[in-house]
Amino acid sequence: MSIKIKKMWCIMQVSKRVLQLKDSPLRKLTPLIEAKKKEGKTFIHFNIGQPDLETPQCFFDAIQNFKGNNVPYAPSLGIPPLIEAIQGYFKHQGISFKSNEIIVTTGSSEAIFFVMNAICDPFDEVLIPEPYYVNTVSFMKQLDVVVKGIPTYASDRYHLPSMQDIETHITPRTKAMLLTHPNNPTGTVYSEYEMEMLKEIAIKHHLYLVVDEVYTGIVYDQIPSRSFASLEDLDDHVVIIDSVSKRYSSCGARIGAIASRNHNLMKEIGKLAQARLSAPTLEQIGAVALYNIAPSFIKKTAEIYECRRNVMVNALKDIEGIHVSVPEGAFYCLVDTPFHSAEAFALWCVEHFHVNHESIVVAPAQDFYSNPKSGAHQIRLAFVHDVVVLEKGLNLLKEAIKQYTFVQKGINV
Structure with a gap:
């Protein structure tokens, strides 16, 4: 019936x-x-x-030269040749990362999502200089993380306010500061003074300093600029986000990376990388060639x-x-x-x-x-x-x- x-x-x-x-x-x-x-x-x-x-031809050549008859999963943390190439990229800047201090991601977006997932619990707070890259806020909302903007102004070319002003935004729930260097959308390149100030804040308040450095090297007027990874005494605090998207005109490759000397944090991020299996195998092979390009x-x-x-x-x-x-x-x-x-x-x-x-x-x-x-x-x-x-x-x-x-x-x- x-x-x-x-x-x-x-x-x-x-x-x-x-x-x-x-x-x-x-x-x-x-x-x-x-x-x-x-x-x-x-x-x-x-x-x-x-x-x-143009995306450098070496990217396409590397993929075309792939000899396998099957495209397998890559290791969850990234293929070893790519991790080695990323180490070499940082070495050109005078920065040393061990192989276990780098995780390959599916673009910098996944990198930011992984890092914030590992750092923050729901309703924790992250400080971001504003105006900020809008997609970052979307990642935070998906994790129920509260974004607290630090106002910057055109009259100051969007450089940071004083340490005292920044500290007024810090609460017991503040876990990290997140910034893009050079900045999207303002184009601001943070000065040596600003970098040292952020270092002092991070140490004083036990905060992570998460820095999206996908525009590294795209700096004008001979303005001095260096990676936040080069700051001393911040190994447990600094997390660098990188990508092939902007410097190498390879947005669609969706290959990024997380670099940090905080081994406990990287271990936990590794669990997230395992859960999503791997970043794209062929694109990682192409990215090896990109990261090996001369400065x-x-x-x-x-x-x-x-x-x-x-x-x-x-x-x-x-x-x-x-x-x-x-x-x-x-x-x-x-x-x-x-x-x-x-x-x-x-x-x-x-x-x-x-x-x-x-x-x-x-x-x-x-x-x-x-x-x-x-x-x-x-x-x-x-x-x-x-x-x-x-x-x-x-x-x-x-x-x-x-x-x-x-x-x-x-x-x-």
Whole structure:
């Protein structure tokens, strides 16, 4: 005998954890952009830090030379040749890591997620200078970790406040400070004084100092810069995050690394690495070749981006109503616009603005702050195009700002 069950129409529930996550401000316009492309509109993308420079050929050659007839899991902590290559990369900077002090990850995103998972319990706190890389907050929310922003300002080129100011944000639940060096989205390169100050805070308050160094070497104006791993007396505190994505234009390879001399922490992170089995095998083989590239390659890459930075900054200074803090490193400009809602401006550029069916995509910066109002008027621009495309895109931006100013006043354009 069969029993008929009447279907009850209802919405299947999802977790509260995922509901508290926001769409990425860097990618949430993608569906609309793709729809507009089908209508014949083209875009110059300033919103994503996707380098346009060629990935070094050695990456592809290494994968092509793979001789196996089966692609196996890699060791959970990373293939030995890659760990050795990462050791060599740090050695060029005068920094020594043992093989058991490095874990290979599936990109720097997984690295940050692993580190915070190993450091923090739910409702613990992490201090991050703001504005910050927005995806970091998403990782924290997935772990129920509280992000406490340390305000920095364009008038100071987004350098850190005093030690006393930073210490006002520290509570008994504070476990770590997390920063990107050079910084995304501000381009700030932390000075020797700032590094020593953070060292003192970490020791005094027993905090981890987690530093995302994926933009290492992309520094301008001959500003001195070194890895936080080179600081003395911080072996138990410092955790370095690295990746092949930015320096080697290999974002899609999804190969990153964690480096720390805190053996107890690395042991626990190793459990997380085992649980996800391994990072991609073939991409690790390719990454060996990337990490073995001579440091002169990174210097030449930085020179290309410095030229692009100069083009972008000079063009932005020529746009009425715009203010830009000159970035010292990485490849982003954080820009003050004359609009109360840069998000609305970004949407308008995609939906309505074009010159001969060509437009731009910018990243609104409100979600780069713990209080969205602080960045509501800002956009982040990535200078990841050659100079010709940059100049074209910046001319479009200038026209878009001019037209949107009229739109704001209710004047048809």
